[in-house]
Every structure is written in structure tokens, then in C-alpha cells.
Ligand SMILES: Nc1ncnc2c1ncn2[C@@H]1O[C@H](COP(=O)(O)OP(=O)(O)OP(=O)(O)O)[C@@H](O)[C@H]1O
């Protein structure tokens with residue numbers, strides 16, 4: 001059991017799990033937050049094979065043969081957490097620490113539906129915006145006796161925010177440079193960008209938003225060309241051997257959403273299979289698979305480049321995380337379209353694939369120590385909010401966990417994340 005004094009001396013050890021929108025697998029990270037710095041202790045990835053990803057993708061679209069939607073959701077939640085359970089053990093083994101040394105777990109789950117703005121109705125009743133992530137924190141607390149923070153996004157959506165992106169506070173904590181204005185770009189299924197003004201220019205507000213497709217269109221193209229055998233374009237090789245249809249790239253990038261001012265978020269609903277089919281239908285009569293992949297890759301690069309219009313101060317360099325950092329053609333097209341230095345986060349010592357799971361470990365710590373995990377300028381919510389729901393293990397008293405943790409946060413969290421939620425303006 002974690003003693004109060006340990007939070008003071010050793011900082012915090014937190015695990016984070018993320019199953020992203022590309023549905024390629026589940027990532028887990030173990031971090032230590034101590035003396036205002038964040039270090040990665042271990043990272044592990046559990047890949048999903050193509051047919052499994054297809055089953056989940058179809059189920060989320062409401063086509064789960066032989067199962068009701070709620071049955072499918074219940075099974076998916078449990079499946080996510082069974083994988084997390086296994087990954088957690090791997091993280092412990094890799095970092096050579098015991099579960100008793102871990103203070104908390106953050107579990108994001110799979111986003112099954114993301115409609116943050118109001119505008120939907122059920123039987124004529126207007127319904128507020130929603131976002132849903134599937135995970136079962138109870139399986140984790142039951143197995144390990146560690147508090148689990150989950151359901152991060154609904155807090156922000158309830159306060160009028162987009163519920164995404166949420167990782168920017170983490171990007172700010174670990175990637176801000178003393179003198180260089182940076183941007184961090186996550187190339188997951190969806191792409192999102194965070195402006196990171198240098199500490200010298202700390203008067204500049206942090207801006208973050210989804211930019212549109214990350215790998216989602218590219219992956220859909222790879223699946224179509226390979227008849228489901230391949231889930232992505234390895235290293236961007238196919239795209240690198242093709243010629244993009246420039247007129248189609250320009251046309252798709254005129255999408256009004258891409259030109260909308262932030263805050264904004266998007267998802268599979270807008271850049272998934274349906275959008276891919278629409279683009280495919282507009283390819284010229286004769287095209288090679290390589291040309292299709294080059295076109296999808298160029299749409300991705302141009303939509304990211306357009307997003308820079310919203311970012312001040314203009315970043316001098318772009319640091320890339322997420323699996324798309326391995327797509328060398330996409331990285332090269334980004335260098336050309338953005339006219340900037342574009343480097344994978346490995347150059348700063350952080351594995352590109354680990355950034356999001358590290359972020360949810362960090363966000364879980366902010367929540368447990370009563371600090372806001374998002375800000376109005378990031379997602380458009382009314383005020384900074386302590387995110388998520390905590391599932392506590394019944395084997396430990398709250399008094400033995402919370403006060404020490406909250407005060408430990410005062411010591412170890414990087415500035416300004418030490419500021420507690422009650423210091424921020426309330427709702428209204
Ligand atoms: N070697 C590689 N070459 C090209 N692309 C790759 C490679 N490895 C991974 N990818 C791409 O990265 C994707 C997975 O990235 P990542 O795990 O960051 O996405 P995610 O976390 O699921 O999505 P999101 O950030 O939207 O939630 C794969 O679907 C694939 O398109």
C-alpha cells in the first residue's frame with residue numbers, strides 16, 4: 001500500500017492505457033512524476049490483428065452480428081481491460097517494479113462515439129453532446145487494488161467542451177522548450193496539434209485542436225488495396241511510389257470543417273470508411289494503388305499544414321508523435337507542405353508511440369490530485385475541469401490515499417499543473 005510519505009519523497013508512479021482511433025492495438029506506459037519532471041519507466045503495445053480490428057470497427061458502426069449493441073459494448077469494455085491487465089503486468093516486469101509501487105492507473109478505453117456538440121435528438125427530445133469510451137476500470141481495481149481514473153472526456157463535454165484533444169496539458173508539461181516555439185503533432189488515426197510557445201514567451205496561450213485525418217484515410221486505402229490483408233502503408237512505401245491527384249487533394253481540403261476555427265475535434269464519423277469511399281469514387285478512371293495512397297497521404301499532409309494558420313506564435317519546429325511518425329512519406333510531405341523542421345518525438349527521447357499512453361497516466365495524476373486536465377482555451381469548456389471518474393479499490397481507505405497524494409502534487413507536478421482546481425474560476 002502506498003504510504004503518504006512515499007508521495008513526498010519518490011513522487012508518483014502512474015500507468016496509462018490508450019486504445020486509439022486507428023484500432024491497431026492498445027498502448028500502455030508507466031511513468032514517474034518526480035521533482036517536476038516526467039520520465040518513462042516502461043512502454044508496451046498489444047497489437048490487434050486485422051480481422052480483430054475489423055470486428056471492433058464494424059461493431060462500433062452498429063454491425064455486430066449476433067449481438068445486441070449493449071452486449072457488444074459490454075464485451076468490448078471487458079476485452080479492453082483484459083488487455084490492459086496483461087499489459088500492466090508486462091510494464092511492471094519491464095520496469096522491474098511491483099504493483100505495490102504503482103499509485104494509480106489511467107484508462108482511456110476505445111472511443112465508440114464522439115458527438116460533442118448538441119444537435120442530436122431522440123424521439124424529438126434534444127440531446128446534449130456526448131462522447132463514449134469503452135473500458136471496465138473495475139476489472140483493474142479488482143485485480144491490482146490500485147485506483148483507476150477513466151471516462152476522462154465526458155467531464156469536459158458536460159462543461160460545453162469538445163472533450164478532445166486532452167493530451168495537450170501533458171505535451172506542455174514535457175515538450176515545452178526554453179527558447180524555441182514548438183508544435184507537437186500527433187499522427188494517430190486522427191491528427192491533433194498542440195502549440196507549445198517557448199517558456200520565454202510564456203504570455204502566449206496554448207492552442208490545441210484536431211486537424212483532421214491522421215492515418216485513418218491512409219489505413220482505409222491500404223485495407224481496400226490489399227483486400228483487408230494490410231492495415232497500413234508500411235513506412236509509407238506505396239505512397240512514396242505514387243503520384244497524388246492534386247486537384248482531388250485540394251478539393252477534399254476545402255472541407256469547411258478544416259477551415260473552422262478551433263477549438264474543434266473530429267473522429268471516425270468524419271474521416272473513416274465513408275469518407276474514404278467518397279474520395280475513392282472521385283479518383284480518375286485509371287489510377288494505380290500507389291497513386292491512391294499518394295493522394296490519401298497528401299490530403300493528410302495538406303490538412304495538417306492548413307491547421308498551422310491557427311497557431312501563434314508560428315512554430316519553428318514540429319515534433320511528431322503517434323504511429324504516423326513511422327510513415328516516412330507522410331513525414332516528408334509534411335516537411336514540404338508545412339515548410340518546417342519536422343522530427344519524430346524520439347529525437348527528444350520519447351518514443352512516438354508512447355506519447356498518448358503517457359498522457360493518460362499524467363492526466364490520471366492530475367485528476368487524483370484535484371488538478372484540471374483541460375483548459376477552456378483548449379477544448380472550449382466553461383472552465384478548467386478535474387477530468388474523469390475514479391474507481392477506488394475497496395481494500396484501501398480514501399484517507400490513506402487522497403490527502404498525501406494531493407499534497408505530493410504540490411511538490412512534484414511541473415508548474416503550472418501544480419495549481420489546484422479550486423484556484424480556477426468555477427462554472428458560469
Ligand atoms: N511502420 C509504419 N509505417 C507506416 N505507418 C505506420 C507504421 N506503424 C504504425 N503506423 C500507423 O500508425 C497508426 C497507429 O498510430 P497510433 O497508435 O498513434 O494511433 P491511435 O493512437 O490508434 O490513434 P489516435 O491518436 O487517433 O487515437 C497505424 O494505424 C498506422 O497507420
Ligand SMILES: CC(=O)N[C@H]1[C@@H]2OC[C@@H](O2)[C@@H](O)[C@@H]1O[C@H](C)C(=O)O
Nearest residue numbers: 111114164165166167188190192356
Ligand atoms: C474522441 C477521441 O477519442 N479523440 C482522440 C482521437 O485521436 C487523436 C485525436 O482524435 C484526439 O482528439 C483524441 O486523442 C488524444 C489522445 C487526445 O485527446 O489528446
